[in-house]
Amino acid sequence: MKKLILIYYLFAFVLTVNAQQLNSIGLEMVDIKPGRFLMGDYAYGENKDESPTHIVNISRPFKISSTEISNAQYEQFDPAHRQLRRKNGFSTEDDEAVIYVNYQDAVNFCEWLSEKEGKQYRLPTEAEWEYVCKAGTLTPYAIGDRVLPKEYLKNQDIIWEPKPVSLKVKQTKPNAWGIYDMHGNVEEWCLDWYGKYTVSEKTDPAGYEKGLYRITRGGSHGTPVRYLRSSNRSALIPEDKTLYTGFRIVEVTEKLKPASFISEPIPKNGIPKASIFKWNVTDKPVFMEPLTYLHTNNAGKNDFMYHHNHCPAATWLPNGDLLAIWFSTEDEKGREMTILSSRLKVGEQKWTDPELFFKVPDRNMTGSSLFYDQQRNVVYHMNGVEATGTWQNLAMVKRESKDNGYTWSKPEFANPEHELGNQVIAGMFKTKEGWLVQPCDATPKVRGGSVIHISKDNGKTWSSPSVISNQIPVFKQGGEGTIIAGIHAGVVQLQNGDLMAFGRDDNIKAGNNYYMPMSLSKNGGQTWTYHATEFPPISSGQRLILRRLNEGALLLVSFTDASVTDRKGMQFTRKDGTTYTGYGMYAAVSFDDGKTWPVKKLITDGKEGFLNGGGFTGYFKINAQYAEPKGYLAATQSPDNMIHLFSSALHYRFNMKWLMD
Template sequence: MNWIRITFLAGLLTQTAFSQTTNSLGITLADIPAGKFYMGSEGEGENADENPVHRVTVSKPFRMAITEITNAQFEAFDPSHKKFRGKDGFSKEDDEAVVFVSYRDATAFCEWLGKKEGKKYRLPTEAEWEYACRAGTVTDFSTGRFLSKAHLKSQKTDREQVIVSLKVGQAEANKFGLYDLHGNVEEWCSDWYGAYSAGEQKDPVGRISGLYRVTRGGSHGTPLTYLRSSNRMAMIPEDKHFQLGFRIVEGDLPVTKPLPAEPATFVYQNVSQKPFSWKKVSDTKPIFMEPIRYVNKPECTDEVPFFQHNHCPAITWCPNGDLLAAWFSTNQESGREMTILASRLRAGQQNWDKPSEFFNVPDRNMTGTSLFDDGKGTLYHMNGVETDGDWKNLAMVLRTSKDNGATWSIPSMADPEHQVRNQVIAGMSQTKEGWLVQAGDADPGPVGGTAIHVSKDGGKTWENPYPGKETPDFKEGRSGGLIAGIHAGVVQLKDGSLFALGRNNNIEAQEGSGFRMPASISKDMGKTWNYAASEFPPIAGGQRLILFRLNEGPLLVISFTHHPEETDEKKIGMTFKDSKGNSYKGYGMYAALSYDEGKTWPVKKLLTDKKERYLNGGAWTGAFEMDEKNAEPRGYLALTQSPDNLIHLISSSIHYRFNLNWLTAD
């Protein structure tokens, strides 16, 4: 065997020979020599997981496929996979990289090929992958500071996918003779994702366990920064999509002892398991407590990935008396740095904990979080997971907890298809049949409606009652398979039908009377919906409503009187009544109650205790003044009502607490 001979000098690699072999399946493998390299980068912010740079020894040579596994090669193992050719428009030809393969699919291929040839095939470790990619370089790319034009395949985040060829081996090889390590498709590695360990290492194999498997290399439809040699990505092992494939190595897996599993973040620590005694507040005097912040900037953002934009919250009560809130933190909503943070208001405490990371599939957009306590000891967490940085094509992932959120089940794919209709909205609910209902935006834009997903077996399986692809015409009297308006709130009425309110797709109640928030009714559990104008004013950007059935029975709506950016010289608001029965104009967030299943809403109240105070709603809201006639002007709302009947409402940064008696008091 003629191994490639290399000399390391001042970080440079000099190639003096070259050796490759081709196996029985036509896979060409390059001989990769043992050696040393610097792994990682001095990344900050979203790239902090590339720290610290550390010296790694790859002590034994191995062989690596010079290209990603192709359709033809994978289908020799699994002929049924041919049905994925051309899905989402990608990878139709024999010599294009195979995509739509899970981690288990990739490892099963390696096992099959190994038995077929009597050799040991496997996925590369993350260290082997970066070592082979760098091929002696320390620059961003194995080609230096820049990539050649041949490597570039729509290297930006594409909401509308740009179809490109995934044919392997079209750009120049690196100095080890390997192709497509910068782009084309991401590649599975064998490691569980976790933080690096400092110090010089030999044959590292990652963590002993985790939630995500490492992927490397970036892909088409991906900004250049994610194609760097050091960039780290990961995916839920069961996930598969149009940007992800794999390549193989031949050789024994290093026998290095893996690093321990990463420690739990603060939100999972010291969680009491003592049942809480809830004392009802329904029959007490009206309660409206001082608004407090639940999104608090951590003292050290290096330890918590706390970004500029914190938004899109969810909240639930826990059996131990805690409140648990989660939200996304990001620099831009269409960003891969997005992570889900969480905080607790622990039983008996007056302030929310510092935030910590709750859920994050690395380098993916994580738009949309939902939390729910079923009242029987199980917490549910549903989240969107994108392939890239946009929020159009999301899969839905579910976790459950039976210990107050101290530990959670392994993420399962509630809907494995990365597609529209899966942008999770806070507000999972349970029907009288015991079925779980989860709403998800049906379009990434400002209009397009809301889909629902239903589980009849406690979250084990989910179905979309409306499998059609067309978007209905949201006009009064028409029917269609989606709720009118995005960010919808959904409740079940006493007759078993579903009732929903949404943002945009507004409906004119009577000609010339102006547009109102759309209301949707389904009598077949979400297969079809009928639309009509509600009596509520429409809302728009930076605003998300609440529709909720209170423990005491009434339906509760919380929304906004108008949108701040839509006001002209004359300020828009709603008419309310004070304690003396006098009418006045109020502005901002209000609550409405219905005692007849949404037919009428006789109680409407501005959400303020009339005290003058300065508040900051964060996200798109920013600073505002609350007083007798002004409440929070906008925000994304989420709500839970604890067993003591106290209502907990959160906007993008603020926690409000009140009871039904306060809503109905003069």
């Protein structure tokens, strides 16, 4: 019976090969007749948002541009856009698809053309776009059935360095309805807000009433082939302008009816009433048994959780809760990467199950940071957002919460350019001047340095004093440069106002050995001098912590060895003055702004056992001599002076008294 219904729907299409018409800007418009089609696909995992499939009725005829809007056509509306031609080497000619246009730019173009011609132009709805793209097909691609012909492919791979290719329109075979470039070339803005599909049959749907992201469709010159399918869904922050995204338009005779919009479902669980928690400081040393904050028992069952969970950030909240976030993905270069969260509610000893925290659909989301600004009662969330896959050319976005992290402002760009230097590191802090400082990696590689971004107006605007070049810098002891030595840097402000940073790799040789690099800046991060520390280097799968404690001292948390197979360990001193060799994660404390580090302690209570560190760590042995061997670290210190340290899966809790004991 189901097969008969699908056959009926297939033959119910009224195919379009009608007259084509040129409008006043030389844009070819193709008549599209009403019809009925199957929208979406049976999908799961990263493509789950294409499901459930559902019947859509397109009840009114419309016209659609046979090609994407070109530079020459768009620049009749906005001549200033010509300055963006050749940016990053793309879209130089008149007949290449226009790029570096955001959603509002595309809407404004439609309004301009409507007024110019006395007709009604707009962006296609997502349903109209897919209806035209499929052109009566039920296969993954409208052309070539299950595999796109080679002549359609440009840079259909995960591209770290965008490689300029021609974006000329109408260079490949059109689909059955005479429409070009719906699989690749550039992504195309659609009218709709992004939201979940529902199974019910719909007529002329126009998406959600509200949302955070606008739909883009069709993939681009930098999109892997599997994401060029007719049903694949993507979206962008509406203000985003990328080298991958342009648009095409439709001409309609009637405006969309308000009833065609559906509302976002209201969350079932209400937001707890805001309360101020009373923190109690203890004079006793405290080290509590580690908790697992990242529960992976529902991996594969949770719609947004994948098998690789890593790269945490965390903060305390004024209601007494702790909030931790991290990325979840199958491939660190993947578009499926999603930011998840867990919460340790006040008085509880088990973290909540993972929940969706932040996701721009079909985009890589590498790098997160959380920071609670007690003076303003605002929680800041910073995150990287790619325009395709990989984590090289990220933009940096900011969100704020004033209700203990339960709701967040819409994402806004702290740096809208998709470029190096925006890979966020957990470790935002506030200076004595009241400035916010956000460290970021300067490179996607295992070495090459870090940078900082600074906001002097409570997160409204951001700038970076660093200068990033395309050449990999060389960090030498006593040398000077414009970025921090080492990636994944921890940064603090010293009492005299200078900045100090420790980093991973880019190690500095002193004598016969290499040591973790320290970078110092006396001019707010414009230039840095490089020095060897007394600490061993760290490397792959490891990220350190450097922060100022409530008590005024500096805290470093790092690892004794860069490798878990060739372990030399470090010397630690017991309370009775005897020494021993310890291995793994340790804490060091400085009372003189990093000149000396008299306190060094392995982070373990000495109990024998086995723990799972998640991420790249996996299971490890812990006892009086061995601690966690690697992990990406994040930390926060609550007003009761408890230090909350997070590795890739575990939550450690201890205080300064325990470190000193």
